[in-house]
Amino acid sequence: MTIAFVDGRVFIGDGKILEHATVLVDGERIVKVAQGNVAVPNDARKVSLAGMTLLPGIIDCHVHLCLDAGPDPMTSLIKESQSMIALKAARFALQTLMAGVTSVRDMGARHGVDLTIRDAIRSGMIPGPRMLASGQMICMTGGHGWQMGREADGPFEVMKAAREQIRAGADVVKFMATGGIMTAGVEPGSEQFTEEELRAGIQEAHKAGRKPATHAQGTQGILNALRAGIDSIEHGIFLDEETISLMLKKDVPLIPTLSAPYNIENKGTAAGIPDYAVDKTLRVKPFHLESTRMAHKAGVRVAMGTDAGTPFNVHGENLYELKRMVEVGFSPTEAIQSATQIASQVLGLEQELGTIEEGKLADIVVVEGNPLEDVDILLKSEAIQLVIQGGKLVKGEW
Numbered sequence: 602m603t604i605a606f607v608d609g610r611v612f613i614g615d616g617k618i619l620e621h622a623t624v625l626v627d628g629e630r631i632v633k634v635a636q637g638n639v640a641v642p643n644d645a646r647k648v649s650l651a652g653m654t655l656l657p658g659i660i661d662c663h664v665h666l667c668l669d670a671g672p673d674p675m676t677s678l679i680k681e682s683q684s685m686i687a688l689k690a691a692r693f694a695l696q697t698l699m700a701g702v703t704s705v706r707d708m709g710a711r712h713g714v715d716l717t718i719r720d721a722i723r724s725g726m727i728p729g730p731r732m733l734a735s736g737q738m739i740c741m742t743g744g745h746g747w748q749m750g751r752e753a754d755g756p757f758e759v760m761k762a763a764r765e766q767i768r769a770g771a772d773v774v775k776f777m778a779t780g781g782i783m784t785a786g787v788e789p790g791s792e793q794f795t796e797e798e799l800r801a802g803i804q805e806a807h808k809a810g811r812k813p814a815t816h817a818q819g820t821q822g823i824l825n826a827l828r829a830g831i832d833s834i835e836h837g838i839f840l841d842e843e844t845i846s847l848m849l850k851k852d853v854p855l856i857p858t859l860s861a862p863y864n865i866e867n868k869g870t871a872a873g874i875p876d877y878a879v880d881k882t883l884r885v886k887p888f889h890l891e892s893t894r895m896a897h898k899a900g901v902r903v904a905m906g907t908d909a910g911t912p913f914n915v916h917g918e919n920l921y922e923l924k925r926m927v928e929v930g931f932s933p934t935e936a937i938q939s940a941t942q943i944a945s946q947v948l949g950l951e952q953e954l955g956t957i958e959e960g961k962l963a964d965i966v967v968v969e970g971n972p973l974e975d976v977d978i979l980l981k982s983e984a985i986q987l988v989i990q991g992g993k994l995v996k997g998e999w
């Protein structure tokens with residue numbers, strides 16, 4: 602059956618906005634996008650968009666469905682059974698979808714639980730966003746994220762670790778180029794994998810047609826990853842002129858994940874977040890905000906990612922990241938574009954997702970009012986009226 606969305610504001614995803622537009626969906630695909638009234642099949646289900654805005658399904662480029670967003674999720678994670686981690690992840694996947702997030706890229710899970718969740722969603726067994734999964738993140742021995750990662754040292758082992766993730770079914774391979782916040786005893790600014798180690802792993806990912814991504818916070822680690830041929834920079838806390846110009850030259854996107862430090866600072870040690878995580882966050886946060894501003898101003902492609910699952914960075918509150926982006930100078934339109942068109946490019950799915958265009962998969966969110974003027978609208982769950990994934994209604998009523 603054809604679904605006809607009529608008389609509404611449509612955000613295409615590339616920055617363009619149509620008013621009083623019609624969008625036709627047939628099966629799982631968008632078949633028509635037009636300004637004004639167009640011929641609608643008689644038996645089509647008509648959905649009026651009066652007072653609403655239709656957006657492409659939101660894409661979160663950086664989540665961890667294995668982390669529970671408690672005060673110390675890494676420590677609680679290693680105490681939990683593999684089956685409990687998977688059950689919780691299934692629940693978090695549903696919460697994420699209900700927020701209008703129809704696709705995610707999972708950036709690393711203990712035991713590679715994200716691979717199982719992805720397959721369960723793909724087969725229709727459980728509801729959740731379309732997922733690209735990375736399996737276990739690859740880090741140096743004792744490096745950031747070792748609690749949930751595959752430790753590897755030296756180019757040969759990093760290459761082997763990448764091959765293991767690909768064998769297990771990873772869509773993306775994640776490498777840890779620097780220290781981070783949530784691991785005790787490592788510094789966000791410190792270099793971890795060397796350029797040679799990163800190059801060995803990145804080549805393996807590219808050979809297998811996968812996009813490698815890197816957790817990269819310190820300047821030297823970011824530089825190593827860029828020189829080694831990485832496809833995206835996650836966090837990018839200490840960017841400088843050199844790293845930004847290299848990102849522009851190589852067209853490498855930044856996924857800042859502003860929600861992660863925001864929530865750690867906001868809740869603090871009083872909420873049970875470990876001292877070391879709060880201390881590190883307070884030290885690096887001004888640099889992180891400034892780096893994001895610089896990258897945005899310089900014209901680096903910035904994609905939305907939350908790092909959902911980190912302390913109080915709750916699955917299903919993903920769209921708060923858009924507010925964080927607006928706070929550092931993005932317009933609401935730019936922020937939403939970063940979570941649709943640009944995010945689809947980061948996933949390598951720009952032919953299928955990310956914009957409202959004929960031929961694309963019908964991943965659609967219909968929201969009350971106009972989030973292109975006020976992005977805060979997207980933070981209210983009742984404002985997310987309809988969530989459609991591949992032409993199927995997964996939230997709301999029509």
Ligand SMILES: [Zn+2]
Nearest residue numbers: 663665708908
């Ligand atoms: Zn992360």
